[in-house]
């Protein structure tokens with residue numbers, strides 16, 4: 001079992017703002033400007049299904065994943081009350097296991113592909129068995145098998161089991177790969193400044209976490225022929241003062257390609273994304289930090 005296990009999800013003001021204002025707008029634009037038909041949703045809506053209810057005008061069907069029996073039961077009641085039960089398919093168990101094995105606790109499988117995937121889970125990203133990165137990689141591969149673009153929303157706790165080593169390795173790998181792409185030697189100093197800032201022990205870990213996730217999604221997406229566009233990560237305080245981090249990523253499939261994609265948003269653009277923090281309905285930049293491309 002991964003991470004600590006809060007029994008029941010309770011929403012709060014920050015979460016409501018994200019779901020009902022920011023995410024809802026991203027979902028609306030994805031539906032109306034990109035997909036142009038109602039969206040097939042896969043996600044973890046919890047018993048109250050607040051995301052499904054808020055985004056319902058843009059959704060066709062929804063596949064839900066839940067590991068707590070009582071929450072599953074309440075979810076059915078909620079869907080019934082909202083008269084959306086006929087559009088819902090429920091999967092039971094840990095989402096990592098379901099994505100990796102392709103089956104839930106009762107042998108049921110997700111009906112791939114999806115247009116909108118909302119992984120809103122308890123716990124962090126990297127644990128020693130790497131099941132979470134493997135699950136998300138599998139999800140991207142499944143979508144790619146159908147050459148199907150999607151909007152991916154991920155919310156996780158800023159609390160990882162053994163990430164210090166993994167994140168430090170990433171920063172050094174990125175330092176090398178950005179330098180190797182750089183023909184202008186005068187920029188080497190600014191690359192070192194930025195990477196030293198990420199590596200510094202006094203830099204808040206959330207900066208490394210945001211970089212880690214966005215680079216992970218970009219890397220796995222591009223390998224599966226998606227043009228990947230990351231947004232700046234958002235930090236917010238969740239229920240019980242937990243530190244949460246939220247990512248919205250657009251993955252557009254380039255069906256004509258067999259090679260690895262170079263997204264319109266470059267690696268330099270992704271490194272330069274600043275984390276934003278949500279404070280009573282306002283988003284602010286979280287750090288003053290060096291940039292690869294000074295503003």
Ligand SMILES: C[S@@+](CC[C@H](N)C(=O)[O-])C[C@H]1O[C@@H](n2cnc3c(N)ncnc32)[C@H](O)[C@@H]1O
Nearest residue numbers: 009044045046050051066067094095120121122
């Ligand atoms: C944060 S809540 C979802 C909130 C909802 N998306 C919203 O916008 O209000 C997460 C739900 O997924 C379940 N859950 C958390 N981690 C899970 C995991 N690893 N596998 C399966 N279910 C999980 C929890 O029991 C909870 O009901």
